Amino acid sequence: MANEVIKIALLGAGTIGGSVIKFLRENHEIISKRAEADIQIKNILVLPQEIEKLHAQGLPATENYEEILNDPEIKIVVELMGGINPAKDFALQAMAHGKNVVTANKDVVAQFGSELFEAAEKNHVDYLFEASVGGAIPIIMPLKRSLTANKITEILGIVNGTTNYMLTKMSEDGADYETVLKEAQAKGYAERNPAADVEGKDAARKIAILASIAFNSRVKFEDVSIEGITKITPDDICHAEKLGYVVKLLAIGKESELGIDVRVHPVLLNKNHPLASVNGVLNAIFVRGVPIDEAMFYGPGAGAPTASAVISDIIEITRGILTNSSGRFGCTCYEQKKICPVEETVSAYYLRLLVADKPGVLGQIATTFGNTGVSVKSVMQAAVELENHAEIVVVTHKVKHKNILQAQDALEKLSVVDKILSNIRVE
Amino acid sequence: MANEVIKIALLGAGTIGGSVIKFLRENHEIISKRAEADIQIKNILVLPQEIEKLHAQGLPATENYEEILNDPEIKIVVELMGGINPAKDFALQAMAHGKNVVTANKDVVAQFGSELFEAAEKNHVDYLFEASVGGAIPIIMPLKRSLTANKITEILGIVNGTTNYMLTKMSEDGADYETVLKEAQAKGYAERNPAADVEGKDAARKIAILASIAFNSRVKFEDVSIEGITKITPDDICHAEKLGYVVKLLAIGKESELGIDVRVHPVLLNKNHPLASVNGVLNAIFVRGVPIDEAMFYGPGAGAPTASAVISDIIEITRGILTNSSGRFGCTCYEQKKICPVEETVSAYYLRLLVADKPGVLGQIATTFGNTGVSVKSVMQAAVELENHAEIVVVTHKVKHKNILQAQDALEKLSVVDKILSNIRVE
Numbered sequence: 001m002a003n004e005v006i007k008i009a010l011l012g013a014g015t016i017g018g019s020v021i022k023f024l025r026e027n028h029e030i031i032s033k034r035a036e037a038d039i040q041i042k043n044i045l046v047l048p049q050e051i052e053k054l055h056a057q058g059l060p061a062t063e064n065y066e067e068i069l070n071d072p073e074i075k076i077v078v079e080l081m082g083g084i085n086p087a088k089d090f091a092l093q094a095m096a097h098g099k100n101v102v103t104a105n106k107d108v109v110a111q112f113g114s115e116l117f118e119a120a121e122k123n124h125v126d127y128l129f130e131a132s133v134g135g136a137i138p139i140i141m142p143l144k145r146s147l148t149a150n151k152i153t154e155i156l157g158i159v160n161g162t163t164n165y166m167l168t169k170m171s172e173d174g175a176d177y178e179t180v181l182k183e184a185q186a187k188g189y190a191e192r193n194p195a196a197d198v199e200g201k202d203a204a205r206k207i208a209i210l211a212s213i214a215f216n217s218r219v220k221f222e223d224v225s226i227e228g229i230t231k232i233t234p235d236d237i238c239h240a241e242k243l244g245y246v247v248k249l250l251a252i253g254k255e256s257e258l259g260i261d262v263r264v265h266p267v268l269l270n271k272n273h274p275l276a277s278v279n280g281v282l283n284a285i286f287v288r289g290v291p292i293d294e295a296m297f298y299g300p301g302a303g304a305p306t307a308s309a310v311i312s313d314i315i316e317i318t319r320g321i322l323t324n325s326s327g328r329f330g331c332t333c334y335e336q337k338k339i340c341p342v343e344e345t346v347s348a349y350y351l352r353l354l355v356a357d358k359p360g361v362l363g364q365i366a367t368t369f370g371n372t373g374v375s376v377k378s379v380m381q382a383a384v385e386l387e388n389h390a391e392i393v394v395v396t397h398k399v400k401h402k403n404i405l406q407a408q409d410a411l412e413k414l415s416v417v418d419k420i421l422s423n424i425r426v427e
Numbered sequence: 428m429a430n431e432v433i434k435i436a437l438l439g440a441g442t443i444g445g446s447v448i449k450f451l452r453e454n455h456e457i458i459s460k461r462a463e464a465d466i467q468i469k470n471i472l473v474l475p476q477e478i479e480k481l482h483a484q485g486l487p488a489t490e491n492y493e494e495i496l497n498d499p500e501i502k503i504v505v506e507l508m509g510g511i512n513p514a515k516d517f518a519l520q521a522m523a524h525g526k527n528v529v530t531a532n533k534d535v536v537a538q539f540g541s542e543l544f545e546a547a548e549k550n551h552v553d554y555l556f557e558a559s560v561g562g563a564i565p566i567i568m569p570l571k572r573s574l575t576a577n578k579i580t581e582i583l584g585i586v587n588g589t590t591n592y593m594l595t596k597m598s599e600d601g602a603d604y605e606t607v608l609k610e611a612q613a614k615g616y617a618e619r620n621p622a623a624d625v626e627g628k629d630a631a632r633k634i635a636i637l638a639s640i641a642f643n644s645r646v647k648f649e650d651v652s653i654e655g656i657t658k659i660t661p662d663d664i665c666h667a668e669k670l671g672y673v674v675k676l677l678a679i680g681k682e683s684e685l686g687i688d689v690r691v692h693p694v695l696l697n698k699n700h701p702l703a704s705v706n707g708v709l710n711a712i713f714v715r716g717v718p719i720d721e722a723m724f725y726g727p728g729a730g731a732p733t734a735s736a737v738i739s740d741i742i743e744i745t746r747g748i749l750t751n752s753s754g755r756f757g758c759t760c761y762e763q764k765k766i767c768p769v770e771e772t773v774s775a776y777y778l779r780l781l782v783a784d785k786p787g788v789l790g791q792i793a794t795t796f797g798n799t800g801v802s803v804k805s806v807m808q809a810a811v812e813l814e815n816h817a818e819i820v821v822v823t824h825k826v827k828h829k830n831i832l833q834a835q836d837a838l839e840k841l842s843v844v845d846k847i848l849s850n851i852r853v854e
Contacts, residue, residue, distance in 0.1 A: 027576060027577070027717070034575045136719045138722070141573050145739070146565030146568050146736075147735065149736075151453075291735050292732050295563065296724075298724075311575070312575045
């Protein structure tokens, strides 16, 4: 067994923290060999009421962060508290005390990445965050280390398990949004307040992190154009199916001439796309680049498996300490690229319209698309229950978002158009 | 731009070599920033008749390896020659001269891994081989660095593009093996002598490499039980489809109580398995472990995109040189585990039998399975063109390979069984 001992502290002992504790124990032998060190948990920061529970399990625990900060034996602080405060300050304080930091905290990385990487560099320590995106999926290190030869042009992610589970269920069962949300909440896949997930904010934080690495330029949460899945209906999923698509909430980063195009929204995704068969709570990140062409990384996006990413970061830092190469890889945002305004981004679109069922309607609609510079690829008419009405499903060629907004405005003014029921990008 | 200059030499300028040259040029700016160094090709070893061609492109070239070995400026030798000789000796010589080595050579790594890693350690250099398995797909570094927290229990790979292309075409077009082979050869996806691919040897070398890393114990090519795709028929693919499976050539490594179970053979793979939708020349590697549960890595398995893996290894070594941490990660075969004999390996099986079409046949067959300890999961009878005959398709529960061999022997002795048409494992 390894001679060297590396002592660490955990901040938080919830789902991921508990899993880290469990697997550092269960896989102790293989981890020790791979790390070439015996990794020991020296202390765990928890709420006062949790201390006794941890002690009962033979685990160290404290409610006082100073105890960890001032313990010179602790080389790695593993922040698994979540939220901005006090997680961010705790990470900065740890680094100021010469300690390496591992985090699973997407909020902190997405919002304060620059500041944290700066602190890591200044203090010659590592700040690793593999678990912050895609849960257990190795994606941060592969992007930073294995795809370095590539000019990455596109990164597409299914990075929110809650919404992917919901869309999968809507697709399989034909159930509506509200029904599926309740089911997801009952199963613990969605939180009681599901806003961060279903409105796309969680995915937006993750794509901000991924895009920053892929394009070597800092992308912040505020840069992401966001739309959630709350308006998706079983009808849309059904029409998509007929057209050869599945509906997915994608986090998208692309590099265009106008800057980094970064957004989160539902899309109609071609059934043959590798991401199309990623179902349920699973996550996957698809990367397009030159010369790799395409690559995809797939796995569990949340929960206990995330310990895989956290512990691997701990091992990586341990190897750095033992070989005197801490801080070997820091911030990789060498560039300062513009963000492409969402109006200028380019997509194909799927629009579903409720129209009057009478002759000439299709002609008026087609003319309106033409007048606003939108080229139509296919039109499908569907019967509806509402008397004297019909549904028209239009798929456009690639156009700028601003053109679609113009087309939508003009369509809404037509007397034959009752309502624009859906407007979803096609990827 | 970076100040440091790192000079490298390539051995070979074929498909991958040419692509490495191309993308080191085209992506020079981003590579320099990510490597924090200007990576320059100082020399290229080629055949005498190729020298002029390279010079005409403004590239350095030599037919004399000594020139590269004795050039103290060259820090990294990139071996892209393929084959065992002289590639293996050239790599050893480079390391003996204190040079780091990058290789795409699965043959050398699978057969002489121990010797090469020993040389790397002795000479304090890096020996990296990301491109040797899965072409462009990042899998070696993720296994060695990102999944280190896991007890890996299973690794399944579609690691041969030729056979995956052929099986995909057979499935899509209903064409037979010979037809599809000719088509693959015409498209350049299969070699004129396709033996290494279709007989599973190429995949066997790759799973030997992957299993060695996953289970931390050296697995050699000779340890792999191998069966190719030459006996797969459109009928099998069609029956598989009806049963909810696709046919794939899988490279399999599992850890069992009896040792490492490592094999290459066609399987009936459940349609919902993440590997089932990996089609054409694409490759993917699926990993099962604790705590990650499951992960998959997907991308192009051969050709020009492989430059992504080769150049990323060059950048990784460059970062090691610049931070004085060369040799940070070497051989990870800490253990000496047994290889599980193939007779003891456990699978479910699909058997297709040509039988006499008369009453009582099914009973005799079922009894024979029972007598040899094989539990049957499902039986399907199909009509055949041959008069007075029928086909019986049996899917078993999980049994030891030796039991299936016994069952097969006993079935062949039954007068009602004309022939065992197929015997394919179900994964």
